[in-house]
Amino acid sequence: MQDMTKAQPAASAATAADAATQGGGLDRFFKLTDRGTTIGRELMAGATTFAAMAYIIAVNPAIMSNAGMDRADLVSATALAAIFGSVLMGLSANLPLAVAPAMGSNVIFTYVIVKQMGMPWQGALAMVAFTGVLFLILSLTKLRERAAKDVPETLKIGIQAAVGTLIVFIALRGAGFIVANPSTYVSMGSLRNPPVILTLAGLLLTPVLVARRVPGALIISIAVLTLIGLFVPGANGKMVTSMPQTLLSWPRWPTSTFMALDVGYLFSHFLIALPLLFYFLCAEFFSTLGTLIGVTGAANLRRPDGSIPNATAVFATDATASIAGPLLGTSVVTAYIESITGVQAGGRTGLTSLTVAAFFCLALFFWPVFVIIPPQATAPALVMVGVLMMQGFARVDMTDLATAVPIVLMLLVTVLTNNLINGMALGTLSYIALELAFGRGGKIPGMVWGLGVVFIAYAVVTAQIF
Template sequence: MTTSEPTSLPAASGGWLDRRFKLSERGSSLPQEVIAGITTFAAMAYIIAVNPAIMSAAGMDRGDLVIATALAAIFGSLMMGLTANLPLAVAPAMGSNIVFAYVMVKQMGIPWQGALAMVAVTGVIFLALSLSKLREKVAKEVPDALKIGIQAAVGTLIVFIGLRGAGFIVANPNTYVAMGSLASPPVLLTLAGILVTPVLVARKVPGALVLSIAVLTVIGLFVPLKDDGTMVTTLPSAFFALPKWPASTFLALDFSYLVSHFLVTLPLLFYFLCGEFFSTLATLIGVTGAANLRKPDGSIPNATAAFATDATATIVGPLLGTSVVTAFIESVTGVQAGGRTGLTSIVVAVGFFLALFIWPVFVIIPAQATAPALVVVGIFMLQGLARIDMADLANAVPVVLMLLVTVLSNNLINGMAIGTFAYILLCLALGRSKAVTPVVWGLGVIFVLYFVVTSRLM
């Protein structure tokens, strides 16, 4: 990704902020960092609405989820800015929240308290991995076909769930799924959002996803949901309110479930671990490259601190009541606006803090307003497919199977398993046994055990 170098304001000189965050050294200034932080916040603020909308499907209180989402973003962004001094904003991850609510809780029947415990354990493992040399080893041993396949499968699942939640995709007894009726006003509202939102993003309108959600929510006040006079959007009882503590989700983790169902949850532990690890790695590479912050040898400055921040935030997130917390690729928008230091992340944290005082507004945002944002986010997660050589069946077949099996069976674990089995068999058949690394063999064993255990439970 190439970006044009922003016009820098005069760099700070002398003061404590300059020394602490290396403003002059990186050619930045306090006003420049503030502008960058505001830009990044606008690009990712949609998560305050989307994350609670998704995770509330697990039976969790949506109001508490709004607060937990904002608090997790505040903690992660502050820690990233203060410890890694990188312009990376941190918040609950898209993709992981879908897996949490729809795969773990709704499909597999895992209590959300047990699911939170599993995410926290993943954070602990990731922290240990981040502080050791195993990080590089794991990064090398998981092939691109599996990494990209998993990401693409989750992206497609995000699109499907967004459209289904808005009523744009409905059940059909003959074709299993079908498009909702265009005679339905909510379906028409969703369609308008699906068509217009990508245009806003493509035109690089600042805060495009947030703008889309806000406009569709307001329009929903005048769009009938049912014949009884109910509208798609209902006005909140108050627009401003003091932040409340997420009492129903705070420290609600159930570690006993994880212990008693270890083999069932093992593939999900692997998913969260790999998903967080490679997502963070890709974001670090992309953002530091756009900001020209990488060292002459190509290494990422303060990479260990950045990984440790992600891991720690993923431990804190479940304690508050949300899923995996990770660095957001939307941070690139702040870099394009001139962000070069951790001050950008701190400004993002301030943005999430201010959002705590309008939390009732985020609770009433309808699925028809968030669906277009989910479609765009899902498409972004599919962009890695461009790196797959589709003429090489050893790479193409696992990716396609992961994507299709995940969506058609509505089960991520099924897709991951079938894709992994296909990768192993194709590599062996084509004489590429060395491509099947110990990590891949271990993953194959995990999925075999998973299928054996789950088949006996059904």
Template sequence: MNEMTPPQAASAEPAPRAASGSLDRIFGLTERGTSVGREVMAGATTFAAMAYIIAVNPAIMSNAGMDRADLVSATALAAIFGSVMMGLWANLPLAVAPAMGSNVIFTYVIVKQMGMPWQGALAMVAFTGVLFLILSLSKLREKVAKDVPEALKIGIQAAVGTLIVFIALRGAGFVVQNPSTYVAMGSLRSPPVLLTLFGLLLTPVLVARRVPAALILSIAVLTLIGFFVPGANGKMVTSVPSAIMSWPRWPTSTFMALDVGYLFSHFLVALPLLFYFLCAEFFSTLGTLIGVTGAANLRKPDGSIPNATAAFATDATASIVGPLLGTSVVTAYIESITGVQAGGRTGLTSLTVAALFFLALFFWPIFVIIPPQATAPALVLVGVLMMQGLARIDMTDLVNAVPIVLTLLVTVLTNNLINGMALGTLSYIALEVAMGRRAQIPAMVWGLGVVFIAYAIVIAQIF
């Protein structure tokens, strides 16, 4: 839920007596007014808020044909790597894990719609990580942040959020095909549909009431109920796990499975998706950094973010390592703000999160039996939170409204993000030109328009 809008920071508390010794020297605990105990508690709080990703990411990406048990390991290992790197290099209380939204695009757009093998898709994500690393270490970072119009950024984010909601409900059987209306609600006489409906009511209540670990608690409750709810083929919705605990398994089937050759042989088709992943990763990280460092009062007097280059480079490096392990884009999580509210101020919070992800590796048999009816309500909440950026846009201005609405609706109605991005971008260019503001259109947007036109021509020849 890395696109979530951060809540207000907790009220200031008296600084505790910080620990002395090596940890204090490494993380600057005294300087930031914190202690080892507070940092560990903050890390546990952050982990509880984002632990749902261990269940949700494998549930989504396994639909691309990847082994679900290996995906549990890949998800946790990517989170461990990114969080450790963020803690030791950037020294910020930011946890890192596979990104929501990107895993949906990976599975349902790139693999299932476009027919790209998941090995080629992993290579594309890794290549995006390399581009993001170059961007993070150069002055291009500031230029990209300035040049991409807010309407396009918000439109893409809201479209992905809406697509997540639709795919989650469809996977749980709550939305089904209908020959007359194309889609319809599943039968309320179906026990799995009723279980999903219960989850759709329970999960937002838990989140709204600020129940600790609301999403993972919702998933756990629905999974347990699923043991007693009949599903297809006479089986229960939730199957009995082979064990409660087991030694962690290495993601053998996904590790180093990238198909770089496929990526370069289909580069023009992949180009718009490269742009999506690059922008999604960059702006998600930027927004998370701004929100978390602001809540922790860590920004410098001039408003700049401490160790911003290290934080961006950490995200980029993790997005290279993630595909090597077998998962999609890896990014900093806005859920880290829950740890900040619990007192986290340094990278020791991130190291605590990494340690808890390591412990979770021993419970992989539990994560692989979680049914889609249990994850769908959590995904719906993630999608809703990704749409919050719409509140920042003046929708009475057609130059903003039309690209956003087209991006969102076309993405969902055609079940294709690239269609939505293309129409949103081209409509933005057309409206700005019509308003006599051609000179105000950034070169990057012109280039993106050309990319989408070229993409449409190539796709028309293939399909």
């Protein structure tokens, strides 16, 4: 009996090796046998990852269209950016990492850069592309290691939590769940309003699906709420969800957004754009780093010394995709933490990423459906994204004022003023002031001092103090 038990794993390993070997060139290129996987397992992992992150095809256009961009073109740009990034990641890094336009950065792009600062979306695209170039330079040099070391954990967590909170607020406001109130400034929408009830139902349904680990929980939530919206009357007398003219159509090229960058505007307003360049650079770098650590750890792909294989290729791919994304017409492109779902399904190589790209290709044919998804359907998914962005609080020592005050200021000021730069500025300056007050001025990294100067200069320029 004992011998039979030992024989079973050996037989399974032999079967996996035989199946992988049948892949021939695929097995050699992606090292399927070396990583103990098969073509079938990689395809299943890719399908699982796509299901977990497919919500971005609906959410990203819904957000960025508020900047004045064509929503149908944004659906195509989103899918094409994901295809480009995921294919490049699979072929160059050979890791099961899927790539797509980043949540958080699209909100800052739309509501901070375009709607608040008044920058045309063409100039904003140029700024994102310029950030990608900087990130690529950092990725190919040792500077990225220094950047990762110099930015304090307090500021990283504060910025991420502030963006997460802003996402939640904007999502609920866009769905009509939060409305203006002359007495309290904001209040909850009336429950006599059917769209508010639909959003409330989604806020209850979506976390349950996520908590129950339902595959593709967010996209399922969006689909269910969109279908229900076909029968829910809106404020204008029409249904919340408009009936699409067709379910399938030939993919459309993002004509209005492709190569629409305004580089001249970026450089003529460079000082004003500088704080946001820092945000995009940090968001892109640390998001990718965290995803890379999480996914390779879950897949048991780290080397014995703890290093990550092909890390430089991952960062270079992420940066290149963030240059290609704005050329297509979307914001920062990054590796998705949802890739862990594919790893849990057995994904171990870049073939998983190529499978994700194939599903995004298929999604291009369904763009008429993604265009009609209402904000009431995307709001609950955005709330969950915002919640996940606040998980860094678990690593925060709130008894240390030098840690607690900057984070709280970043979060509250960002949301209450609806301005990320205000939050980042007060959080950074308070961090410097408190570190000095505690006699730890010598431990403040040079990058933080520089960032403090940038924020002061930004305030002087925008407020025209002098």
